[in-house]
Amino acid sequence: MIEVILDTETTGLSVKEKHRIIEIGCIELKNQIPTGKIFHEYLNPERKVSEEAFKVHGYSDDFLSTQKKFPEIAVNFFNFIKDKKIVIHNASFDLSFLDFECKLANFKPINKGNIIDTLEIARQKYPGSQNSLDALCKRFNVDNSRREKHTALIDCELLKEVYINLLDLKEPKLDLESVGSSVLKQGYHINTERNKNSIVISPSKEEIKLHQNYLSKQLPKNNYK
Numbered sequence: 001m002i003e004v005i006l007d008t009e010t011t012g013l014s015v016k017e018k019h020r021i022i023e024i025g026c027i028e029l030k031n032q033i034p035t036g037k038i039f040h041e042y043l044n045p046e047r048k049v050s051e052e053a054f055k056v057h058g059y060s061d062d063f064l065s066t067q068k069k070f071p072e073i074a075v076n077f078f079n080f081i082k083d084k085k086i087v088i089h090n091a092s093f094d095l096s097f098l099d100f101e102c103k104l105a106n107f108k109p110i111n112k113g114n115i116i117d118t119l120e121i122a123r124q125k126y127p128g129s130q131n132s133l134d135a136l137c138k139r140f141n142v143d144n145s146r147r148e149k150h151t152a153l154i155d156c157e158l159l160k161e162v163y164i165n166l167l168d169l170k171e172p173k174l175d176l177e178s179v180g181s182s183v184l185k186q187g188y189h190i191n192t193e194r195n196k197n198s199i200v201i202s203p204s205k206e207e208i209k210l211h212q213n214y215l216s217k218q219l220p221k222n223n224y225k
C-alpha cells in the first residue's frame with residue numbers, strides 16, 4: 001500500500017482570516033517503509049505572516065516573498081499524492097488550508113476519502129490523553145529534539161514514526177519479494193517448493209566446507225563428516 005505523510009505550515013491559524021500555506025512537505029511510504037520519494041516546497045503566500053505563526057516556524061516575509069506561488073507547484077503536488085492514502089495529523093486543519101488554496105487556484109479539492117487522520121486514531125486509542133504530535137512522540141519515545149521550530153519535513157519524519165506506532169507496527173513490514181530478489185542476486189538458492197510463502201536460503205558448497213573444517217578443528221570428538 002502506498003501512503004503519503006503530509007504536513008503544512010501556514011501564515012496563521014484560520015482560513016477565515018485568509019491565511020495561506022507557506023510550506024508543504026510529503027514523504028511517500030510503501031507498506032509503512034519510506035520509498036525515498038519526497039515532495040517539498042516553500043510558498044509565497046502573498047500576505048504577511050502573523051507574529052504567532054512566525055514564532056512557531058520562523059519563516060520571514062522576506063524569505064517567503066522569493067518563493068513560488070501555489071498554482072506553480074500544484075500540478076506536481078497533485079501528481080505526487082494521486083491515488084495514495086494521505087496521512088495527516090489533525091487533518092481538518094491542513095485540509096482547510098489546502099482546500100482554500102485549491103479554490104483560489106481553480107483546482108479540485110483533495111478527496112477526503114483518501115485521508116487518514118492520526119489525531120483521530122490517537123483519540124480512539126488514548127481517550128482523554130494529550131495527543132498532540134509532541135505528546136505522541138513522548139509516548140512512543142520518538143526523538144523530537146530537532147523540532148525547535150515547526151517545519152513540514154521534520155514534522156513528516158516525526159509523524160511517520162508516530163503513525164507506525166499507532167498502528168502497532170514497531171518494525172515495518174518486509175517486502176519478501178524484494179528480499180527474494182536480493183538474495184538471488186547474491187548467488188543464494190531459494191527453496192520455495194515446501195512453502196511458497198516462506199524463503200529458505202541454502203548454504204553454498206564453500207560455506208558447508210568451511211563449516212566442516214571449523215567443526216573438525218574446534219570439536220574433533222564429534223568426528224564430523
